[in-house]
Amino acid sequence: MSAFAALFFARLGRAGFYRALHAEAVARLGAGGGRTWLDVGCGPGLVARLAAERGWRARGLDLDPAMIARAGRLGGAGDLGFAVGSLDDLAPGSATVVSAASLLIGLADRRSAVAGLLSALTPDGVLLVVETTPAMRPAAAWARIRRGDLGRDAWLLLLWSLARRRARPVGVDDLAQPGFHLERTELLDGLAAAWALRRTQTPRRDPPSREDVEECHLKVA
Numbered sequence: 343m344s345a346f347a348a349l350f351f352a353r354l355g356r357a358g359f360y361r362a363l364h365a366e367a368v369a370r371l372g373a374g375g376g377r378t379w380l381d382v383g384c385g386p387g388l389v390a391r392l393a394a395e396r397g398w399r400a401r402g403l404d405l406d407p408a409m410i411a412r413a414g415r416l417g418g419a420g421d422l423g424f425a426v427g428s429l430d431d432l433a434p435g436s437a438t439v440v441s442a443a444s445l446l447i448g449l450a451d452r453r454s455a456v457a458g459l460l461s462a463l464t465p466d467g468v469l470l471v472v473e474t475t476p477a478m479r480p481a482a483a484w485a486r487i488r489r490g491d492l493g494r495d496a497w498l499l500l501l502w503s504l505a506r507r508r509a510r511p512v513g514v515d516d517l518a519q520p521g522f523h524l525e526r527t528e529l530l531d532g533l534a535a536a537w538a539l540r541r542t543q544t545p546r547r548d549p550p551s552r553e554d555v556e557e558c559h560l561k562v563a
């Protein structure tokens with residue numbers, strides 16, 4: 343099963359519409375300048391590859407060794423690496439961006455998965471979640487295909503929508519966490535969405551109070 347899934351997601355990752363929607367989500371977080379981007383549930387590595395192309399030190403993590411083997415074979419440009427690992431073992435505060443594309447939809451406890459992903463962020467970090475929306479239905483996919491601009495990869499959009507038929511879409515209830523605000527961007531004409539979670543306040547030192555300054559002066563004197 344996992345070798346088949348790795349083959350399927352590698353093929354999906356080559357489809358123009360799939361690559362474009364993930365490229366748009368990655369581009370919204372800007373150039374990396376060597377900072378760390380951790381893609382969890384990376385599959386064959388599309389998001390990590392796109393991040394490395396934009397100058398991030400991109401690392402992909404996946405439970406499934408077949409996915410990681412395929413990601414390694416596909417390779418890519420820039421500072422890019424893949425490893426077998428679970429979202430339950432993320433190093434705290436280790437990445438400026440943590441991303442999860444089509445990961446949460448398959449998990450039973452999405453809220454604790456989101457809490458785990460957030461724990462890996464640096465204080466000013468961003469969690470990027472990419473998932474299909476409730477609009478991703480076979481009829482809507484078919485309507486999108488009929489616009490005629492998806493080329494020979496169009497059938498993969500229909501297949502993707504069929505695979506989502508029984509899944510409960512990821513939404514605000516799964517993602518909202520105390521101390522973080524959510525920003526949603528529509529992708530692929532609303533069939534998918536990118537969510538960015540950022541701390542409502544970046545932890546910082548409060549400016550010193552008058553008492554602090556006076557105490558400091560007393561100590562120096």
Ligand SMILES: C[S@@+](CC[C@H](N)C(=O)[O-])C[C@H]1O[C@@H](n2cnc3c(N)ncnc32)[C@H](O)[C@@H]1O
Nearest residue numbers: 383384385404405406409427428429443444445
């Ligand atoms: C639907 S695939 C998505 C692959 C890729 N992110 C994409 O968008 O094309 C979900 C991936 O999440 C991985 N996964 C599931 N649970 C995981 C966990 N607890 N920790 C790490 N990876 C996990 C699966 O092995 C699978 O490769």
